[in-house]
Amino acid sequence: MKIKLIFIAITILLTIFALPLQASAAGGIVDIEEFDNITSGDGQYLASDYRDNYNLDIIELGIMDSGDKMVNALANILFSFLRLLSYLTVVIFYHCFSFDIATLFGAQIGAIQAGLTNSIFRGLFPLAFGASAFFLGMQLLKRNIQGIFSELGKVIFIWVISFLVVTDSAFFLSFVNSMTKEISVQALGDMSGGGVSSSGDVNAYAAEASGILWGSLVHKPWVTLEFGDSYAPQEDKIEELLAAPPNSDTRLELIKKHNKDNGLFEKDVGGWRVGFIFLLLIPVVIKCAIYCCVAFFQICFQLLTLFYVLTCPVILLLAIAPTFGGLDLIKKWLLKILETQISILVLTFIIGLMISIDNLLFAQNSAYGWLIGLVIQVLVSVALILNRNKLFKALGGITRGIQNPQYALRQYMRSGNIYETADRMTHSHGSGRRHHARHRDREDRSYDRDPAP
Numbered sequence: 103m104k105i106k107l108i109f110i111a112i113t114i115l116l117t118i119f120a121l122p123l124q125a126s127a128a129g130g131i132v133d134i135e136e137f138d139n140i141t142s143g144d145g146q147y148l149a150s151d152y153r154d155n156y157n158l159d160i161i162e163l164g165i166m167d168s169g170d171k172m173v174n175a176l177a178n179i180l181f182s183f184l185r186l187l188s189y190l191t192v193v194i195f196y197h198c199f200s201f202d203i204a205t206l207f208g209a210q211i212g213a214i215q216a217g218l219t220n221s222i223f224r225g226l227f228p229l230a231f232g233a234s235a236f237f238l239g240m241q242l243l244k245r246n247i248q249g250i251f252s253e254l255g256k257v258i259f260i261w262v263i264s265f266l267v268v269t270d271s272a273f274f275l276s277f278v279n280s281m282t283k284e285i286s287v288q289a290l291g292d293m294s295g296g297g298v299s300s301s302g303d304v305n306a307y308a309a310e311a312s313g314i315l316w317g318s319l320v321h322k323p324w325v326t327l328e329f330g331d332s333y334a335p336q337e338d339k340i341e342e343l344l345a346a347p348p349n350s351d352t353r354l355e356l357i358k359k360h361n362k363d364n365g366l367f368e369k370d371v372g373g374w375r376v377g378f379i380f381l382l383l384i385p386v387v388i389k390c391a392i393y394c395c396v397a398f399f400q401i402c403f404q405l406l407t408l409f410y411v412l413t414c415p416v417i418l419l420l421a422i423a424p425t426f427g428g429l430d431l432i433k434k435w436l437l438k439i440l441e442t443q444i445s446i447l448v449l450t451f452i453i454g455l456m457i458s459i460d461n462l463l464f465a466q467n468s469a470y471g472w473l474i475g476l477v478i479q480v481l482v483s484v485a486l487i488l489n490r491n492k493l494f495k496a497l498g499g500i501t502r503g504i505q506n507p508q509y510a511l512r513q514y515m516r517s518g519n520i521y522e523t524a525d526r527m528t529h530s531h532g533s534g535r536r537h538h539a540r541h542r543d544r545e546d547r548s549y550d551r552d553p554a555p
Contacts, residue, residue, distance in 0.1 A: 145313015
């Protein structure tokens with residue numbers, strides 16, 4: 103049995119030394135040209151010139167230091183896994199964020215909308231307009247000047263909406279999505295502390311957002327692992343190190359220079375790197391899952407927007423007839439489109455908040471140590487997973503607030519009430535909790551009902 107264990111241990115050691123310590127981040131994934139166009143912030147290191155040069159360096163070691171070399175090699179293998187996982191997440195986020203359904207299926211959307219317009223809107227428009235004309239005649243008989251102008255304004259407004267949306271749905275979808283993504287990237291850049299330099303293209307916005315994620319998932323942790331938590335390197339030092347491939351003569355000279363000037367890359371640094379990465383894997387895996395979910399939600403909201411736009415002919419046709427709601431029906435339809443776009447902004451805000459917390463913790467490593475910062479990251483990530491149902495409920499409350507401003511106002515006024523929270527905690531068991539839940543549900547439903555005219 104002992105011989106087998108020794109054989110397994112030797113095999114593992116030989117495997118570690120034989121494995122390539124630097125794996126290509128783009129291996130098996132098509133390179134994205136927009137990543138090379140990022141020129142500012144931590145996202146610039148997502149370019150192909152830097153992306154595969156993330157290596158945890160140490161000074162040249164002799165035969166007697168094989169143990170230190172093995173430990174640092176293990177740290178490089180773990181960090182390569184972290185980097186590959188992060189790059190896969192960034193690529194998925196980029197493709198989902200740059201996905202523009204109007205550009206890909208513009209011709210098909212136009213054909214579907216034209217069919218709906220010809221068969222439903224134009225076919226049934228005379229009937230709906232007849233109902234509107236009858237209502238207009240009734241207002242004339244009553245000499246209701248306000249009702250006459252209101253009905254005429256409604257018909258004109260519906261014609262304008264039909265011209266803008268029905269005649270070119272693909273352009274309307276592309277315009278709305280591009281505007282939302284531009285605002286999202288600007289907010290994400292401001293919250294993460296990095297500027298954006300996009301030129302107005304959807305792919306450029308997606309690349310900027312992906313670069314911000316790369317800085318949070320890979321670049322910031324690598325700077326801490328490479329230089330330690332007690333030394334703050336200048337940006338030019340980081341760039342010249344990442345510009346040199348691992349184990350190249352240029353990089354080895356830079357390592358010697360940093361070791362001589364600042365005492366970096368010592369042989370015993372591998373141990374704390376392994377511990378750092380093991381703890382770092384927990385929040386990174388959780389954040390990668392969250393970012394991928396947010397990316398898929400972006401596509402879902404685009405599909406919802408497409409559905410609402412395709413229903414435009416039916417909505418406009420019903421709005422012409424006074425008995426179906428008129429302008430109030432169009433208002434609710436526009437609110438549904440606004441709801442999808444605000445949901446995208448809220449999800450982006452959550453990502454920006456997570457990145458801001460990470461940047462703050464990495465920036466304060468020298469003040470309270472890397473272990474405390476990582477423990478806080480782990481706790482925040484675990485709290486997000488444990489409270490995911492509450493988070494989804496809060497997001498659902500935002501969409502309810504868009505449809506019913508009274509509900510949003512009530513929830514806002516209730517927020518921050520620590521006494522009510524304490525009451526819920528003291529009645530967390532038994533009938534008290536059930537009574538409180540029933541009372542809250544009745545109160546919420548009362549605000550969901552449309553107000554009396």
